[in-house]
Amino acid sequence: MKKMILLTIICVLMLGSGCANKAQSGAGLGALAGATIGALTFKNKASGAAIGAGVGLLMGYIVGNEWDKYDEQKVAQSLESTKSGETVAWKNPDTGKSYTAVPSPAYMNQNKICRDVTITADGGEKIMAKACRGDDGVWRLNQ
Structure with missing residues (x-):
């Protein structure tokens, strides 16, 4: 049952990343990677996956958001001076x-x-x- 829930979450994350911005895509990929690492390293697989997904989600969002800021800065510069x-x-x-x-x-x-x-x-x-x-x-x- 737990494996089915985890599989469903992974599928939703992968499908949703197609229409997401970079921060959201980064969060989704980070959560996926974190859940996988957490499940492999913790004795209680479900708890490890949940903790890993939370940490990965946060880290992925932070990295993805920085990419968005860089690209938005370049667009803003073009709007201002081009x-x-x-x-x-x-x-x-x-x-x-x-x-x-x-x-x-x-x-x-x-x-x-x-x-x-x-x-x-x-x-x-x-x-x-x-x-x-x-x-x-x-x-x-x-x-």
Whole structure:
């Protein structure tokens, strides 16, 4: 019974990671790895898996969140200083993935300066996003 519950959790984590951001994917993979290590090292397999999953979830989320911050910083820089239609490219040093961003002309939306941006990842995955500059001057993406 316990093995069936663990298998179900693993399947849900793997299926859910396809539509998750990097922090969520990192948390899912961390939980999976932690549960596996915990189950193999603790005498009580179920407790070990639960403890390992919790620690792995936290560590994976922290690492994944840092990757998100790096990429979001690069997009924000392109929104701030790139002419409309020009392409900005970068490579994330932690993930090794390459990205491009192509911002559109600025416009006003609810008294905020906004720009649309097309972000393309290594595998050709395209994300069309809207970003607005907050009162603090920081660009925030709204997919």
